[in-house]
Amino acid sequence: MIASNSVGRAQGRRRFVGRTAVAVALALAVTACGGGSGDETGDGNVTLTVAVWNLAKTPEFTALFDAFQRANPGVKVKPVDILADDYPDKVTTMLAGGDQTDVITMKNVTDYARYSSRGQLADITDAVTSTDTSKLAGLPAFNVKDKYYALPFRQDFWLLYYNKKYFEKAGVTMPSQLTWDEYAKLARSLTHDEGGKKVYGTYHHTWRSVVHAISAAQTGGDQLGGDYSFFKDQYEMALGLQKDGATLDFGTAKAQKSDYRTIFESGTTAMLPMGTWYISGILQQKQKGATDVDWALAPMPQRPGATGMTTFGSPTAFAVNKRAVHADAAKKFVRFAAGQAGAEAISKLGVVPALQSTDITQAYFSNTGMPTDELSKKAFQPDKVVLEMPVSEHTSDVDTILNEEHELIMVGDKSIDEGIRSMGDRVKSEVLN
Amino acid sequence: MAQAMTRSAPGGSPPKRPAWRGILIGWSFILPNFLGFALFTLIPMLAAFALAFLKWDSYNSPEWVGAANFRRLLSDENFYVALRNTFAYAGGHIPLTLVAALGLAVALDRKLRGVQFFRTAAFFPYITSLVAVAVVWNMLFNPTAGPVNQFLHALGVDDPPRWVASTDWAMPAVIVTSVWRDMGYYMVLFLAGLQTIPKEYYEAARVDGANTWQRFWKITLPCLRPTTFFVVVMLTIQSFKVLDLIVVMTDGGPGRSTLVLSQLIYREGITEGRFGYSSAIALVLFVIVLTVTVVQFRLNERSSTR
Amino acid sequence: MTALPDAPPAVAPPRPPERSARPRSRGPRLVRRALAYGFLLAVALLVLVPFGWMVSSSLKRNNQVLTVPIEWIPQEFRWSNFIEIWDRIPMATYLGNSVFLSVAITLLQLLTGSFAAYGFAKVRFPGRDALFLAYIATIAVPWQAYMVPQYIMMQRAELTNTYWSIILLQAFGAFGVFLMRQYYMSIPDELCEAARIDGLTEYGIYRRLMLPLSKPALASLALLTFVNTWNDYMGPFIYLTSNELWTIQLGLRSFVGQYDAEYAMIMTGAVLSVLPIVILFLIGQRYFIRGIATSGLK
CATH class of the missing domain: 3.40.190.10 (Periplasmic binding protein-like II)
Structure with a gap:
């Protein structure tokens, strides 16, 4: 539409378009400087x-x-x-x-x-x-x-919430430090039916951090690096739990917009890896009498042989x-x-x-x-809190790609290896090139 | 395109009136709306189109980059994915909504006790909260427990589609939901259009022995053409820039299987701060829709002069 | 490009109405009517399922809404939600703001839209159709693409954080012009010619002939504009910052926090915010009456 005034000589037109465009944009940038007013209230206030x-x-x-x-x-x-x-x-x-x-x-x-x-x-x-x-x-x-x-x-930062009622019922106490394998085993053993309602051993929310950020924090992998093989163990654990019905499957959770608070507060899960912001949430709900969940905290599970407690946060x-x-x-x-x-x-x-x-x-x-x-x-006192997602000019582009591929792995559209490979390929070709 | 438009001939102006009078009167009608439109929509839009040739982060001075944004577009896989998905969506949404809306309007354009209730019900999907729409439809489409697949199972389909959990079937699921949501909206337009058809035509056709189906084809459809044309053009435009339903229902997923152009424009612009690139995509979208619209105008013109 | 299509109904001229009753048996008619009702009712119920979920959710606690699988009937009916919401947010203010904005924008859209449409449909002048096409094509540009330039302009004019920004933005859309033009197209040109011969000016024809004839179209335009303004979230969100200017849609979103959302409250508010639209819809249908177009012939 801008080109309508030019008379067909390509060069002239291009110059015209260029000038118009810069003029308009400059007008934007210049106008941006004005507006607003300070509200100084007289006596130095x-x-x-x-x-x-x-x-x-x-x-x-x-x-x-x-x-x-x-x-x-x-x-x-x-x-x-x-x-x-x-x-x-x-x-x-x-x-x-x-x-x-x-x-x-x-x-x-x-x-x-x-x-x-x-x-x-x-x-x-x-x-x-x-x-x-x-x-x-x-x-x-x-x-x-x-x-x-x-x-x-x-x-x-992230830690593990758990429902004490289900642990007491199963006659287990929460170990002071779990590995991911022990966590998965525990989740499977805690899955049961309660009065016709299914209780999951754990609930993984649909955010990719549940798999990505934690494995990056605990393996030292770089989420901006373009090589994502360090996600593999975590994916195997998460998909295994999902396959055995020890956690709500990703596709359903995502499509139904499942709410981790609802899941935990209604006693639908025994464990829940989640951020510390939820503490004040539970406190409020309990105060209001909206839930009677008897809860406590445990450290995030670690990789085998890890020393200290490593988690991620923001x-x-x-x-x-x-x-x-x-x-x-x-x-x-x-x-x-x-x-x-x-x-x-x-x-x-x-x-x-x-x-x-x-x-x-x-x-x-x-x-x-x-x-x-x-x-x-x-x-509540982890030894190391790694930033959830490292910061660079590429962060949000990489984030988008990792999200898309994560979804495909979790709904079973791609195998773990395929998904990890295409994460790497896409990040390298679309962002880091 | 621009030249073709400025060359356009006056639509066979009636005799005896000087052209300037027509211009004056015509513009006097158009001006109140046009002023507001030009100032608050057209100018910012032109500015956005200008941005397509610049690099701009919304804050610092823009930089002239020529066609770089368009070159980037050509090598951006996301763009192709979004383009394909947008066409797939439009290809499903436009005809299905058209048929559903017209069917509803014809069915509900009669003196029937309680017809107001049914019309209101048909309009309800459009005013139902999007979250409710997404939750309920995704539940209906649930691969294992959803009624849709249970029904398909009962029909003997052993391996029903996984709908929103599958890259191939997510788009059809979104299209079905969007048809359900929009049909009442366009029904309202058809209902208004149906009121222009003189009752006498139907009476006459009945005397001639035409049945319901013939009356629909010979009277309703031809008389409704201006409305149908309007609905088709609006449906096309709205389909090509679909955004909110997709964001709430699948957010482009799984993977990129329902990513559409508007979403990409939004993401590249506001979220990523690449306003120049975002504008370039918007400009391409605009050209596509303009082309389709011009074709529709031409087709309509031809069939109306036949 | 030549003239855009005018579409006079290409049908046989109307015959005098015949009200003579044709012989018909009553039996099959009753059955057909019952079947039609049954079918319509079934469809209506299916169509209303998601709304049913909204209503059901509005009667629950926040942490009982997004359950998997869905619980259609609340464990306890919390009617108190419908009272609580008035204390939680200034609902009355928000509703009032929404009404004000929707009414103002709808009126302006009706007025300027139908006025401009007359120019596009019944006055012939060079460049008319090209201009019209350009008008329509701009609808195709997603708002997000020019939102920031527009905001900068509004900020410069010091109109942000006032109702003016939203009104000026939304009242002059091409949608209404297009809708009304198409409707005017289906009103025979002979009518206008006759009026011109009778000495009416173009403005007179618009006011005395077109406006009354196009009531169904005006009603549908009013309804759709009202609904779209009422449900708009992004526009008011970007332009209205002060809480006392917020619309109902912004109010409902204020139940969404950084890490949580009060879904029951949101659904309660959504159910309440649907009511004005339903009332309007029921009223608006009075204007969907056949035969207005021809009744003006004499």
């Missing part, structure tokens, strides 16, 4: 805007804001509430439009990599170097060429918008949230803070409804 998801359902944000406002009387935090579902899409669009919201929550590390590489976030490296951040879990994930554009305030962080109106206050907030006071505020809600110390763990387990046994506490 600052209203700090923070982009968060689903404020009403995410109490840790409110807790952080309250704590921060108490510590900084001059600052008022005004949340910009965005739906959790499509949070990154809206943030991308807003930032493209030149939005000036001061603080932006980074839902995951992949999004962080994207915003930081475009230069949309302010450099806050000095906040890292000026304090002791050795106890801040998940921080290395935010290192971009020795610069930091965000600080994590929350760090979730941090959540705050970053400062490069176009922030109140950049200083914003930075202050980011540091506050990642610090001791922030950690205390959110651990009261059953949320796992990025800042780790024995005090905070103790405080965490003193929440009402938490399991009190030693194994649960041990599970």
Whole structure:
């Protein structure tokens, strides 16, 4: 349509199209600089805007804001509430439009990599170097060429939830450390019928991390590398359980949008490998009386001969918008949230803070409804938490491919070897070329 | 294409009126809608098309890359997969929805006690929450426990398709679901169209001894042509840019077996931040649909002048 | 390209209506009617199954919704969900916002769409058909493709986070123009000629002749536009940030958290949000009445 004005001389037309295109695009880029307005409220008071998801359902944000406002009387935090579902899409669009919201929550590390590489976030490296951040879990994930554009305030990692009722009934106790083989055997033996309803030994949710991230963490494999043979053992275990009916089959779980909370809280499974975010979820449901599941925690199963407890996880962080109106206050907030006071505020809600110390763990387990046994506490202190998916410019492209092939293996459309081979081939030819 | 359009002749303007008057009056009708349309849809759309020749991450200044985005397209396997799937979807969805919607409209265009209930029921799939649609239809299509396959088993099919758990049968399952969902929507359009057919035609045909089937072919269908044409064009366009049902039902899977162009446009643009490449795909989609639409216009023209 | 198709009904001229009763036996007719009802009822029930799931889910607890296999009848009927939802989210505000947006957009779409359609269908001028084709073709571009440029424009005009953005975006679509044009096409040109001879201006013909004649089309356009605006999620999501501007669809999505979703609440809200559409649909059907097109002849 753009070409309609040119009169057929190919070259002239091309030049015209080119100029028009650049002009339009430049107009876009230039216009992007305007818009928004700071809301300075007279007497030195600052209203700090923070982009968060689903404020009403995410109490840790409110807790952080309250704590921060108490510590900084001059600052008022005004949340910009965005739906959790499509949070990154809206943030991308807003930032493209030149939005000036001061603080932006980074839902995951992949999004962080994207915003930081475009230069949309302010450099806050000095906040890292000026304090002791050795106890801040998940921080290395935010290192971009020795610069930091965000600080994590929350760090979730994976462990094994189990339903104590089914263990007691079967007369077994949860061993203090399982290997994957022992786990699979246990899952098979715990599968049974209960009053006409099937109880699965374990439930693997449909996310690829259940197979991929854990094997990468425990074998040291690289999910961005293009060679995925290290997934094989984990696939054999997962498909074996599925074949024997010891876990809900992937195809059904995916198509019926099965909900791991429903499965665990209704007693449909004896075990559930899942992230620590679910702890606060169970606590709430039990408080409301929506479930009577008697639960506890165990470490993630390990590979045979492994030393120590290795699992995977992912941090959540705050970053400062490069176009922030109140950049200083914003930075202050980011540091506050990642610090001791922030950690205390959110651990009261059953949320796992990025800042780790024995005090905070103790405080965490003193929440009402938490399991009190030693194994649960041990599970909560893994020796090594590997980042769920490494960060690079290729992360999300590789993620898409691995997801697609994972699905094909799990529904039985491809054999494990075929699937792993085509993962490698596709990643190499489509992304790493 | 652009030239062909600007050359188009005035549609046989009636005598006695100067051309400028027609232009003035014509535009005065069109302008209110056109202004809003041009400002808020056309201009951003043209900007997006311009992006197809640029590299843009939504933030930094764009970079002129010429046809690089299109070259990338030619070697992108995902694009071919999505293109093929989109055509497969359109090829199934368009005719089936057309027949279902027309059938419903004709069946429900009569004085029948409770006809309002049935019309409302037929429209319900369109307003049912997509999550409910996905969960229930996926349950119906469940390879082992689903009623569809149990029925096929009862019919003696030993090895029924695995539907959404299979790369070959996921698309047919999606098409069936989408026909079910959209038929009520297009039924409403057909219902409105049916009201233009004068009752007298049917009365006359009855006197001549035409049966129901003949009346449908000789009166209903020809008189309904403007509506049918509208429905066919809209169905084509909507099929080629299908997105939401697929995202909720299969999310392109298993593997890439139901990945469609709109999904790829969305993923490459908003998610991956390759706005130039995303626009290039959108431009290709636009050209495809435009071609199909022009053909449909031509065919309709020919059959109406026959 | 030559003129786009006008499609005057290519059928024999109407004969005077004959209301004389033809001899017919009542027996088979009753049987046929019963069969038709039975068939329609069966189809209707099949079609409504997913909606049934919605209603059933709206009466459950959140962690009882997505069970495998599906539980069609709730273990306990939690009617309280329908009360609780009003406390959980500002439903009344959201519903009001949705009504406002849907009504405003529908009215504008009806008005400008039918007006422009008259220009495309009954006024002849050079370039008309090419312009029309271009109009239609733009529907084919997925919104996601130009969403960001559009947002930047709106931001520049400082219209984001206001209702204006959504209204301006959605009220001027080509869909309504196309629908109304096709309908006008089926109204014989002779009618317009006769009116012109009677001294009506083109605007007069539009208002006095076309609008009344096209009630069924206006009704269906109104209904479909209303439903699409009512159910739209992405547009309001991108443009409306302040909570007090949110529509019902955004409100329902607010039950989806980062790691969990309150499915029962979502379904409760979805059931509630369907009601206005059903009412509108029942009302709108009054306009699906045959014979308006010819009644204006004299």
